[in-house]
Ligand SMILES: Nc1ncnc2c1ncn2[C@@H]1O[C@H](COP(=O)(O)OP(=O)(O)O)[C@@H](O)[C@H]1O
């Protein structure tokens with residue numbers, strides 16, 4: 001009996017395909033980057049064909065590396081960059097425009113107008129989200145308004161909208177299935193996360209015809225079979241989740257109060273809140289963590305747009321370091337007497353500030369400042385931003401809540417930096433656990449698909465097998481922690497253009 005699973009981890013900058021064995025361990029990995037398209041400042045697009053080509057190529061390569069055929073694969077899982085919008089023509093399968101990526105800020109004006117018209121409350125109550133260009137709805141509206149003939153074709157039922165998962169599912173099944181899962185739907189600004197259904201009133205508000213939308217399914221379950229010609233035989237698609245939710249699953253954060261924080265280009269911290277969709281009073285978002293057998297588990301999420309990207313800027317923008325890994329060694333040699341801060345608002349600030357017009361700031365520079373202090377500031381700002389998020393989570397859940405987070409499980413490229421993870425534990429005053437398997441996003445998608453196919457164990461057994469490679473315990477004195485964090489808050493206050501912030 002087939003016991004392996006195949007995962008597509010379709011991220012913002014690259015696509016990875018990974019084969020997992022029957023023990024949920026990765027055995028083969030293929031990765032391909034694809035072009036980032038920046039038509040104007042603040043705009044970010046992807047070519048859906050380039051994404052599709054990278055998916056097919058890496059799937060085939062991973063299968064070949066593992067020496068497996070389609071019949072050896074029990075299930076395929078998809079984890080994807082979220083919020084990114086594709087609209088395609090059902091008749092031809094071709095996208096009507098490049099995908100508009102989650103980072104794209106072109107709809108900031110539209111968001112500002114909705115905010116001023118007072119729709120923030122309605123949108124938060126239904127979707128758990130705030131009005132920000134980050135989410136899908138205003139991007140869909142922009143495409144319908146801008147691409148010639150799009151609105152008429154959408155109203156006639158000729159067009160389909162999807163986040164990347166949905167687009168890939170359509171392509172993998174050669175147009176047989178137009179569906180998504182509840183986690184991806186919960187990022188669109190169009191989905192009522194408590195009822196688990198598309199919201200008619202919001203569709204009307206954004207001017208989006210219901211005929212565009214995919215059917216919303218459980219996170220683990222039957223999504224259809226890949227077309228037989230693609231991989232030499234059909235493979236059942238059994239799991240789909242947004243990549244941050246997939247990482248929550250891969251980190252086995254199944255109980256309320258468990259939190260994971262992923263440090264890639266950006267940083268996304270998710271706190272499992274169980275069956276309760278907690279409305280944030282501190283500008284976090286409420287989102288669906290996963291939906292199994294129709295039952296929804298919720299999370300509070302803090303989304304930060306720049307974490308590892310600050311290190312990339314030191315490397316590629318300033319040429320101060322040769323590799324991302326060098327930053328930690330430099331930080332360790334920096335002068336502790338120089339309080340240099342970086343507020344990495346390169347594309348505005350996400351949670352909990354949501355100030356899309358703010359721009360990055362370096363504070364505390366003197367003639368004595370060297371690249372060592374700058375490297376330290378770039379790493380430290382990921383930790384300070386996480387503290388902002390966790391403080392907001394704690395304030396939202398209240399000290400009496402049984403599930404108050406006590407340990408943070410980390411993953412993503414930047415979590416490889418021991419220096420940064422130690423500083424994170426110090427600033428959070430909480431232990432930070434780094435798992436043995438750092439491919440948590442793919443692991444989560446593999447687990448969901450394999451569980452649905454009946455080849456992987458139940459969640460309790462999977463959670464019991466989760467192991468930390470290393471625990472970072474806080475060791476900084478309380479007074480030093482408080483002083484450093486005050487310095488950060490001061491630097492943020494200087495960066496914000498709209499303190500208390502309106503979205504958009
Ligand atoms: N040793 C390291 N120290 C600090 N940052 C790192 C290190 N290794 C990788 N990074 C950062 O991690 C990011 C890549 O992580 P990854 O999880 O692959 O991101 P994504 O999925 O968003 O593309 C880059 O921004 C890089 O600067």
Ligand SMILES: O=P(O)(O)OC[C@H](O)CO
Pocket residue numbers: 010011012013080081082083102242243244264265266
């Ligand atoms: O593709 P990543 O890993 O940068 O994740 C992007 C997030 O899903 C955006 O919400």
